[in-house]
Every structure is written in structure tokens, then in C-alpha cells.
Amino acid sequence: MKKILQGNEAIGLGAIKAGLKFYSGYPITPSSEIMHYLANQDIEFVQTEDELAAVNMAIGASLGGMKSMTSTSGPGFSLMQESIGFAHKIEVPLVIVNVQRVGPSTGMPTMPSQGDISQARYGSHGDYFPIVFYPNSVEECFKYTIEAFNASEESLSPIILLSDAFLSHLYETVDIESINFKIKQRHLKPLGDEKRHFTGLLSKGGIPQTRNSDLYKKWIQKMKEKIEKTSKNYEFFEYIENKDSDTLLIAFGITSRIISPLKENYSIFRPIRLFPILEEKLKEVAEKHKKIVVIEMNEGQYKNEIERVLERKINLIKQTGGSLSLRQIKRELDDI
Amino acid sequence: MTYKDYKRPGVEPIWCLGCGLHVVFTQLSNLFDELEMEPIVLSGIGCTGRTAGYFNLDTVHGLHGRIIPLAEGVKRARKDKEVIVVSGDGDLLSIGGNHLLHTSRRDINMTVICVNNSVYGLTGGQLSPTTPKGAKTKTTPGGSEIEPIDAQKILMSNKRYFYARTTPVHVKYMKEVIKQAIEWDGFAFVEIISLCLETIGKTMGLKKPSKMYNWLEENFRIVENKQVLDDFELGVVKNG
Numbered sequence: 169m170k171k172i173l174q175g176n177e178a179i180g181l182g183a184i185k186a187g188l189k190f191y192s193g194y195p196i197t198p199s200s201e202i203m204h205y206l207a208n209q210d211i212e213f214v215q216t217e218d219e220l221a222a223v224n225m226a227i228g229a230s231l232g233g234m235k236s237m238t239s240t241s242g243p244g245f246s247l248m249q250e251s252i253g254f255a256h257k258i259e260v261p262l263v264i265v266n267v268q269r270v271g272p273s274t275g276m277p278t279m280p281s282q283g284d285i286s287q288a289r290y291g292s293h294g295d296y297f298p299i300v301f302y303p304n305s306v307e308e309c310f311k312y313t314i315e316a317f318n319a320s321e322e323s324l325s326p327i328i329l330l331s332d333a334f335l336s337h338l339y340e341t342v343d344i345e346s347i348n349f350k351i352k353q354r355h356l357k358p359l360g361d362e363k364r365h366f367t368g369l370l371s372k373g374g375i376p377q378t379r380n381s382d383l384y385k386k387w388i389q390k391m392k393e394k395i396e397k398t399s400k401n402y403e404f405f406e407y408i409e410n411k412d413s414d415t416l417l418i419a420f421g422i423t424s425r426i427i428s429p430l431k432e433n434y435s436i437f438r439p440i441r442l443f444p445i446l447e448e449k450l451k452e453v454a455e456k457h458k459k460i461v462v463i464e465m466n467e468g469q470y471k472n473e474i475e476r477v478l479e480r481k482i483n484l485i486k487q488t489g490g491s492l493s494l495r496q497i498k499r500e501l502d503d504i
Numbered sequence: 505m506t507y508k509d510y511k512r513p514g515v516e517p518i519w520c521l522g523c524g525l526h527v528v529f530t531q532l533s534n535l536f537d538e539l540e541m542e543p544i545v546l547s548g549i550g551c552t553g554r555t556a557g558y559f560n561l562d563t564v565h566g567l568h569g570r571i572i573p574l575a576e577g578v579k580r581a582r583k584d585k586e587v588i589v590v591s592g593d594g595d596l597l598s599i600g601g602n603h604l605l606h607t608s609r610r611d612i613n614m615t616v617i618c619v620n621n622s623v624y625g626l627t628g629g630q631l632s633p634t635t636p637k638g639a640k641t642k643t644t645p646g647g648s649e650i651e652p653i654d655a656q657k658i659l660m661s662n663k664r665y666f667y668a669r670t671t672p673v674h675v676k677y678m679k680e681v682i683k684q685a686i687e688w689d690g691f692a693f694v695e696i697i698s699l700c701l702e703t704i705g706k707t708m709g710l711k712k713p714s715k716m717y718n719w720l721e722e723n724f725r726i727v728e729n730k731q732v733l734d735d736f737e738l739g740v741v742k743n744g
Contacts, residue, residue, distance in 0.1 A: 190581060192573075212580050217606040221573035224566065228577025231564065236577070254567050359562045359578055360544050360585045365512070367557060367565035374557065375515045 170343045175309045175336040179239070179265055179329070180205030181344070182313030187351055189234035192216050192225040194244060197277045198333040199267035202239040219244035223251040223264065230260050231366065233358025235317060239265035242284055243274065246291070252326055253292030256391070258366040261320035261356065263313070268332040270490045279490025280334035282421055282465035288328045289443050289473075295388060297395040299323060299402065300443040302330040302421045306340035311347060312440065315402060318352040323398035330442070332465070334422040334492070395444065404440035407453060415504075416457035418474060423463050426492050430501075442470065447477050454478050461485055461504060463497060505540075507533040512560040519551060522713030524672035524698030528619055529558060531672075531679050532590070539683070543586035546575045548595035551626045551700075552619040555590040569599030572607045572616065579614050586686060587614040593634040594624050597653050601633070604658060604693075611664050611690045617682065618655060618693065621700040629703030640707045656733055656741065659693050666692040666742040669733055673720040681740055690744065697724065 173181070180202050183191070192214040193203045207213055212234065216222040222238045230236040240248065245266040255262050268284045270276035284291075288300045299319050303312040309331065316327040359366075365374030370384055377383050406424075408431045416435045419427050424438045437453050439446055454460055461483040462471035471484040485500045487493070510533035519525045536543065547556035549568035556563040566574045571589055579587040589596075596604055596618045604616070623641055624630040630643040633653040640647050659667040666688040668681035678696065685692035699705050701716055710716040727739045 190577070192577065214576075214580070214610075216573065217602055220570055221603055221606065224570040224573040225577035225580075228564075228574035228579075229581045230577070231574075232578045232581025234581040250567060251570065258564075358582065359564070360582045362562050363512070363560050365557050365563045365565065368567060369565065373514070374512065374563075376557070 169345065170341045172339055173306050173310075173342050174201060175306050175331060175338045176201035176267070177205045178306045178309035178342065179313045179331065179336070180209070182310040183237050183263065183317065184209055184211070185310075185349070185351075186314040186317035187235045188237055188317070190226065190229035190236040191238065192222045192229070192236075193238050193240065194219045194222050196241045196244050198269055198336055199239045199241045199265065201336070202265060202267075219247040220251070223248040226262055227251065227255050227260055230262050231359040233354065235261070235354065237263040237265065239267065241267050241269050241277075242271045242281075245284060245287060249287070249291040250293070252298070253294055253296055254368050255326040256292070256296040256298070257368050259324040260326070260366075261324055261354070262326040263316045263320055263329060264326055265329045265331065267336045268330060276490050278333060280332040280422055280465065280492070281490060282332060282423065283469070284330065285442065285464070285466060285469040288330060297392050298328055298443055299325065299395060299399060299441065300328040300330060301404065301440060302442050303440060304335065304421050304424045304438065306338055307342045307347065308440070309335065310342065310344065311349065312404070314349045314351070315404070318350065319398060319402050321352040321354060322401065323395055324356060325395065330421065332422050399441070399444050402441055403446060403449070405446055405449060406438040406440065407449075408436045409456070410435045414458040415501075416453060416460045417463060418460065418470075419463040420470070423465060423487065423492065426494055427463055427497060429494065430498070434501075445473055445477055450474065450477060454480070459483065459504065461501065463487065465492070505537055507537040510536055510559055510561070512558055515558060517558055518554055520702055522701060522716075523551075524621075524696070525552060525555065525619060527672035527675065528590070528617070528678075528696055528698070529555060531675060532682070533559075535679050535682055539686070541586055543588045544578055544582065546571050546578070546587070546589050548591040548600060550592040550595050550624070551621065552590060552592035553595060569595055570603070571595065572600055572603040575614055576607050576610070576612050579612055588686070589614065589616040591616075591618065593618055593620040593622065594632045597655055598633040608659055608665065608691045608693065609662055611662070613690055615682070615685045615688075615692045615694065617696065619696045619698055621698055621704070622652075623700045623704040625700040625703055629700070635704065639704055641704065655693065655695050660732070660741065664690055664744050666690065666740070666744070668692075668694045668740040669697065669738050670694065671697045671720045671724055671738065673717045674724070674726065674738060677726055677738065684740060688742070688744070
């Protein structure tokens with residue numbers, strides 16, 4: 169049966185279907201409907217004093233054996249960054265939703281943005297390898313929330329699910345019963361009955377090894393390989409080839425919805441897994457096109473990533489300040 | 505099990521010889537042994553922050569200031585387990601102060617042991633939220649001009665509260681109040697005054713452990729049935 173759902177509600181519903189047992193969060197526009205939805209579900213729910221508490225409580229509950237999630241927007245996501253690195257270090261499954269609004273700082277709280285792409289990848293200090301998903305419809309908000317939980321259980325790492333003010337506040341009809349999905353069960357033993365030590369320090373067998381460079385090198389390599397291995401099971405993208413076009417458009421999230429009429433004239437590649445970057449697929453698709461244009465709601469954060477991977481000139485069409493205009497995009501494409 | 509079995513094999517504490525943290529760790533082990541319990545122990549960052557990792561239990565060494573919310577998450581998922589936080593005054597009362605306010609207000613059934621060494625010890629001796637007024641530290645070379653924070657009053661801002669103050673010199677009393685805190689049905693906070701020997705101890709002329717312990721013994725006294733503890737009074741204040 170079809171139901172009218174909002175993007176944020178679909179994220180909440182997806183989390184419940186994935187087995188969410190614990191949610192902690194702090195109110196922030198435009199993500200708050202996720203917590204409103206989850207406050208009415210039969211789970212352990214806490215409205216915390218701030219986002220630092222929200223993410224750390226979710227880490228604690230996850231260690232305690234409950235599938236856990238927190239959700240926020242840019243300012244709160246910035247506050248969570250130190251803890252994201254910690255969750256990678258101690259290898260705890262967790263889902264963190266960031267509904268993007270226009271920054272920096274308090275910025276434009278109700279307006280959509282894709283300004284946290286770099287933050288989602290590089291926001292915490294030190295090296296780490298996050299898995300980041302970004303859906304583009306209400307149905308996908310549901311689906312990829314479930315996949316985010318699955319990837320977190322498989323990789324024992326915090327998964328970032330990106331949305332934006334537009335997508336999260338979008339209402340669409342969705343037939344939930346018709347969507348097929350698998351659920352990954354928890355295999356990490358809950359905290360309390362073993363003799364493990366979870367520490368942010370570099371350590372071996374629970375014992376700090378804070379001056380052991382060789383151990384660090386082995387450890388970081390292992391982390392990288394772990395994420396690469398898990399990522400192979402989550403190669404999410406959409407590719408619409410237009411054989412008459414020599415130009416490839418790359419867009420994701422709400423921007424990819426706006427440009428979808430352009431498939432009549434261009435090829436379109438839409439990464440759903442933004443990180444790790446879908447390198448092989450991108451290279452394969454890029455080879456077929458003379459020109460590549462990234463269209464995104466920031467100053468070129470993902471364009472820079474694509475340029476680095478493909479080692480060729482990439483064009484950028486930016487949509488900033490919360491506004492999206494197909495007409496303007498078309499005009500700029502004509503100039504390219 | 506004996507108390508020795510609570511020590512994680514293969515790791516030695518980083519704490520200075522004579523530091524009160526050795527006493528706290530040993531007495532906690534004794535108490536766990538007596539109560540036949542295997543709690544989840546969690547610590548933040550700092551000298552005291554290393555405590556969790558020395559217990560041969562499931563333990564967490566969290567981020568600076570964030571161990572109380574992490575422990576609350578653990579407790580909410582493991583209501584069947586005892587959850588004990590052992591951390592320092594800088595970690596719990598400065599960078600993590602907001603979380604103490606709110607987890608205590610939510611009255612989560614857990615025990616927080618704050619070892620108050622009155623200084624940032626591991627980073628070399630800077631002003632902490634509990635540094636006494638007038639005390640010289642690396643960042644207050646002319647002596648601190650501000651009053652220290654009173655953790656007791658923070659706890660007492662709640663309707664229900666359990667606050668105890670002790671020192672590692674009052675060994676039996678320390679064990680007794682920690683036991684009471686663990687048995688308290690709600691959020692319990694134990695402050696253990698144990699000044700850092702190497703930093704603030706040095707500037708106060710109490711660098712030698714024997715001098716420090718004599719000073720603690722001479723200046724602090726156990727009182728009973730008080731509504732509010734004055735400075736240099738050890739005791740329990742609670743409302744349930």
C-alpha cells in the first residue's frame with residue numbers, strides 16, 4: 169500500500185526496520201523530524217544536552233549491544249567530528265545522519281546545501297576511511313538508512329548518511345511493503361561480559377602502544393582494507409547513458425533529482441555511495457565522455473575529489489546559497 | 505577471584521610512585537572482589553583516565569569530557585550491569601561539566617568516581633576547575649584568582665542526589681562510601697581528594713607522598729549527618 173512519507177520520516181522508519189534500538193539526538197533544523205518520529209517508537213530514546221552527548225551516548229549504547237543512531241545538521245555534525253574518529257578507532261557500529269543546511273556557521277538553517285561533503289569524508293582528525301551514502305528520494309531515504317545500518321554492522325564503523333533540507337522535507341508516496349531488503353544482524357558481543365578494552369589510544373590486545381610506529385602502520389592498513397572490503401558489498405550508484413552525448417553530468421542527492429530531465433541530452437552518473445569513491449566505475453564511465461561536469465550545492469567539494477581520481481579537468485556548476493535552478497544549470501551547460 | 509585478578513595482565517599503571525590513584529585502584533579491586541561484582545568500568549582522559557584500562561574487565565577509555573554520556577548509553581543498553589566511571593576533575597568538571605549536569609539530572613543508575621588531583625597532571629600542571637584559590641600552576645604563575653568549583657553543589661541542584669567526599673588516606677571510609685554509591689539507586693558521585701604530587705603538590709610543599717598523606721589526614725575530617733559538607737569535611741550528602 170502506498171503511503172505519503174517525508175524524507176526525514178523515511179529515515180526514521182528505515183532505522184526501525186533495520187533494527188534500531190537506541191536513538192540519542194539534539195534538536196536542529198532541518199533534521200528534527202527524524203527525532204520526532206523516533207520519539208514515538210518503542211525504542212530507548214534520549215534527547216541529550218548537546219550533540220557531543222548525543223553521539224557519545226549512541227556509541228555507548230551500541231557498545232552495550234543496541235543498534236544505535238543519531239541525527240543532526242551541519243553545526244551539530246561539526247561537534248560530532250572528534251567522536252566519529254573515536255568510533256572508527258574503537259570499531260563500533262553506528263549510523264550518523266547529517267541533513268545538510270547552508271553553512272558555514274549558523275548560515276541558512278532552513279535552506280538546502282551540499283556543503284558537508286568534505287566534512288563527511290575528512291572532518292575528524294587523523295586518517296580514517298568513512299563510508300558515506302546520499303540518497304535522492306524519500307524511498308531511497310528509507311532504503312539507504314537500512315543499508316547504512318548493514319554497512320555499519322559489517323564494517324564495525326560509523327556510517328554517514330547524508331541528506332539535505334530539500335530531500336528531508338520532501339513528501340512522496342512510497343510503497344514500503346514492496347521494497348525488498350536484507351538486515352545484517354549484530355555480531356559484536358555486547359559490552360559487559362568479556363575482558364576487552366576499548367580505547368582511543370593505539371593499542372594491542374587492550375594495552376596502549378603509543379610510541380609504536382610499526383604497529384600504527386599495520387593498524388591503519390588493516391582499517392583501510394576493512395573498509396575497502398565492506399564497500400564492495402555497497403556499490404550503490406545510478407548511471408544513465410546517453411549515446412548521443414559526449415558530456416557526462418555527475419550529481420547526487422537533491423541536485424540529481426533537479427537535473428534528471430537533462431538525461432534527454434546528457435549522460436548522468438549519480439553516486440549514492442559518495443565515499444569511498446566509486447573509482448573503477450567512475451573511470452569506466454568517464455572514458456566514454458569528452459567532458460565531465462559535476463553539479464553540486466557547494467564550491468566544488470566533490471568535483472575536487474573526482475578530479476583527483478580521474479586525473480583530468482572536470483567542470484563545475486555550483487548551486488549555492490540554498491537555491492537550485494534547472495534553467496541556470498542548462499545555461500551554464502550551454503556555455504561549457 | 506581475589507582482588508589481584510581484577511588487574512589486567514601485561515600492563516603497568518603510568519602513575520607516579522606514591523600517587524593516590526594506586527590506592528584508589530587497589531581499593532576498588534578489593535571492593536569488587538568483596539561484592540563479587542564484575543562491573544563495566546569507563547574512564548575519560550588524563551591520569552585518572554587510565555584507570556579503566558587497568559581493570560581486567562570490559563572497559564572503555566573514552567574521549568576527553570565525554571565519558572559520562574557514553575556510560576549512560578552503555579547503562580541504557582545494559583541495565584543488568586553495574587556501570588562505574590572513574591575519571592578526573594578536569595575531565596568531569598571542566599570539559600565534561602555539561603554532561604555531569606544532565607546525566608545526574610536524568611538520575612541514571614550509575615556511579616561516577618571523580619579523583620580530584622586539583623590540577624591537569626598529565627599535561628604538566630595547569631589550572632584545573634578544582635585548583636584552590638591562590639595555588640600556583642603552570643598557567644597561574646601568580647596564583648589562581650578564582651574560586652574552585654564545588655561538585656557537591658552541582659549534584660545538589662537535583663531533587664534526588666548522592667554525593668560523597670573522601671580521600672585515599674581515609675582508606676576504610678573511601679571503600680565504605682564507594683560501596684554506598686554503588687548501592688544507591690540512581691546517579692551517585694564520589695569525589696576523592698588526592699592532590700597531584702608532582703605539580704600542585706610540589707608548589708604546596710607536599711611533593712613527598714608521606715607529607716601529602718599527613719596533610720590530607722590532618723586537614724580533612726569525617727563528619728556525619730550533615731546537610732551540606734563544608735570545605736575539608738568528608739562525608740555523604742544525599743536526598744532520595
